[in-house]
Amino acid sequence: xxxxxxxxxxxxxxxxxxxxxxxxxxxxxxxxxxxxxxxxxxxxxxxxxxxxxxxxxxxxxxxxxxxxxxxxxxxxxxxxxxxxxxxxxxxxxxxxxxxxxxxxxxxxxxxxxxxxxxxxxxxxxxxxxxxxxxxxxxxxxxxxxxxxxxxxxxxxxxxxxxxxxxxxxxxxxxxxxxxxxxxxxxxxxxxxxxxxxxxxxxxxxxxxxxxxxxxxxxxxxxxxxxxxxxxxxxxxxxxxxxxxxxxxxxx
Amino acid sequence: xxxxxxxxxxxxxxxxxxxxxxxxxxxxxxxxxxxxxxxxxxxxxxxxxxxxxxxxxxxxxxxxxxxxxxxxxxxxxxxxxxxxxxxxxxxxxxxxxxxxxxxxxxxxxxxxxxxxxxxxxxxxxxxxxxxxxxxxxxxxxxxxxxxxxxxxxxxxxxxxxxxxxxxxxxxxxxxxxxxxxxxxxxxxxxxxxxxxxxxxxxxxxxxxxxxxxxxxxxxxxxxxxxxxxxxxxxxxxxxxxxxxxxxxxxxxxx
Numbered sequence: 001x002x003x004x005x006x007x008x009x010x011x012x013x014x015x016x017x018x019x020x021x022x023x024x025x026x027x028x029x030x031x032x033x034x035x036x037x038x039x040x041x042x043x044x045x046x047x048x049x050x051x052x053x054x055x056x057x058x059x060x061x062x063x064x065x066x067x068x069x070x071x072x073x074x075x076x077x078x079x080x081x082x083x084x085x086x087x088x089x090x091x092x093x094x095x096x097x098x099x100x101x102x103x104x105x106x107x108x109x110x111x112x113x114x115x116x117x118x119x120x121x122x123x124x125x126x127x128x129x130x131x132x133x134x135x136x137x138x139x140x141x142x143x144x145x146x147x148x149x150x151x152x153x154x155x156x157x158x159x160x161x162x163x164x165x166x167x168x169x170x171x172x173x174x175x176x177x178x179x180x181x182x183x184x185x186x187x188x189x190x191x192x193x194x195x196x197x198x199x200x201x202x203x204x205x206x207x208x209x210x211x212x213x214x215x216x217x218x219x220x221x222x223x224x225x226x227x228x229x230x231x232x233x234x235x236x237x238x239x240x241x242x243x244x245x246x247x248x249x250x251x
Numbered sequence: 252x253x254x255x256x257x258x259x260x261x262x263x264x265x266x267x268x269x270x271x272x273x274x275x276x277x278x279x280x281x282x283x284x285x286x287x288x289x290x291x292x293x294x295x296x297x298x299x300x301x302x303x304x305x306x307x308x309x310x311x312x313x314x315x316x317x318x319x320x321x322x323x324x325x326x327x328x329x330x331x332x333x334x335x336x337x338x339x340x341x342x343x344x345x346x347x348x349x350x351x352x353x354x355x356x357x358x359x360x361x362x363x364x365x366x367x368x369x370x371x372x373x374x375x376x377x378x379x380x381x382x383x384x385x386x387x388x389x390x391x392x393x394x395x396x397x398x399x400x401x402x403x404x405x406x407x408x409x410x411x412x413x414x415x416x417x418x419x420x421x422x423x424x425x426x427x428x429x430x431x432x433x434x435x436x437x438x439x440x441x442x443x444x445x446x447x448x449x450x451x452x453x454x455x456x457x458x459x460x461x462x463x464x465x466x467x468x469x470x471x472x473x474x475x476x477x478x479x480x481x482x483x484x485x486x487x488x489x490x491x492x493x494x495x496x497x498x499x500x501x502x503x504x505x
Contacts, residue, residue, distance in 0.1 A: 087343035103258035104351035
């Protein structure tokens, strides 16, 4: 079976800085994959490379068989993306904004209106569907952001820190949505976070990134057993502290 | 891309700045004959000497193009297109929009084309209202000549949109880009009739606004075929300028 995401030796260098350093992993269709690392670890750079928004310095990657460099528009056509940091047009409403995003996929007419209705219902936005986005709270903005990522029924979903602006109920709902999308529609979800409890709730497999390098990738329970750490945050701290000690020794 | 362009025009139609532009154009259109009610004979004679045609209608067309529509075009173009990409960048909307299956170059061109289409809609509507209103206000008004000249002028006026949109992406920041667009367009507008005053047509070769008003030199004789030359030149101005903007945006791609 073609992996939803297949990354081999992906590297991004900015002069002397290795933002992402030979990262390799795969994500299967229907899998919710956790991409963990602190701020500046290289998660966002990796996701941006996968969407063809920045060009890798080395390595290859594909999304459902589409090369991220030579076929990036095809990648974006089958993907949904929620950036870590973004704003929505203040003068638009959820309905007009979602219509606008749909038009960028070439979608129009009745199917778009139905899809928008479905998404508004899914995220509980029906009552604010015609209100200006400028007045929305960060949690509401995040819901519209998630809705736009799903407008094209993506087969692969890239979510960069999706839960950071959400309250506990919103985060719980989000994890349920992600699980449902993966289970019911076979959507592969790559979601990056530094909130470790989200990973335990949502993902079976994870990749842990530190200063651009992959410290571990695999089944979360197996990784915890391998390193003798019962919880995700213990696993993460063990690996990161080990890497930092190694860096100090090297230095 | 037609779906995206259609949605872009619909989005612009709802924008507050478009309503302001439409109101300003309408005001300028309706108030203009009042300002031109009793021009001094010396001014009428001057216009007849510079251009072609009989006194009052020639002066009306000169003032209509120079004082009215050229100024409105420069203002509208900057307001409509001066913030393309620069606005979204400043507001933090680009990370989301550029992750969609549209290249940055195409995104720029669709936004610019949308602004041009909307400007053309406002301009054409205003022109048609003028064609109905001015015969009751201006002696010797010739609707056919007015429509012919306005058709050519539309392409020059629209150039303000293309220039402002391109300047926005060339400079990357909205306010400096708008100021430079304003200076450039003011210079173009200010010198649009210079070839008529001096008798040296080469002074207007690189000024799109001169090509937009050039038919005023043969108001009584021009035919529809004569309109094609200036329109073709103006299309070249549009294409070259938009290509420059597209080139700049494409350099940001990956």
